Amino acid sequence: MQEVLSKTANLKAILREQEFFELSLLDQTHELGTRYCVRQAHAEWSEIDGQVMWDQEEVDYFWILHEAERRYAERRQSLAEKGFIYSDMELF
Numbered sequence: 001m002q003e004v005l006s007k008t009a010n011l012k013a014i015l016r017e018q019e020f021f022e023l024s025l026l027d028q029t030h031e032l033g034t035r036y037c038v039r040q041a042h043a044e045w046s047e048i049d050g051q052v053m054w055d056q057e058e059v060d061y062f063w064i065l066h067e068a069e070r071r072y073a074e075r076r077q078s079l080a081e082k083g084f085i086y087s088d089m090e091l092f
Helices: 065-081
Strands: 002-006 019-030 033-046 051-062
Touching (some): 002 065, 019 065, 033 065, 051 065
Antiparallel strands (some): 002 019, 019 033, 033 051
């Protein structure tokens, strides 16, 4: 599962005024079994680079899917409290 969260649902909003968070829950094959990864990364426009730049990556690893799902929900709730309530998964 992977989604990009923003503060607006307007697909025509000016990119330079936007800020995003990518939130994902991925499974990874590991020699000890399946490991689950909850990743959060921040992105915003960089005038210097002339493009969206990603930073502030945070990653948590879990061996139990339920724990990873709980962490994903916690991160999503925290972002919603900061105003990031629109998901690219809900726009289409």
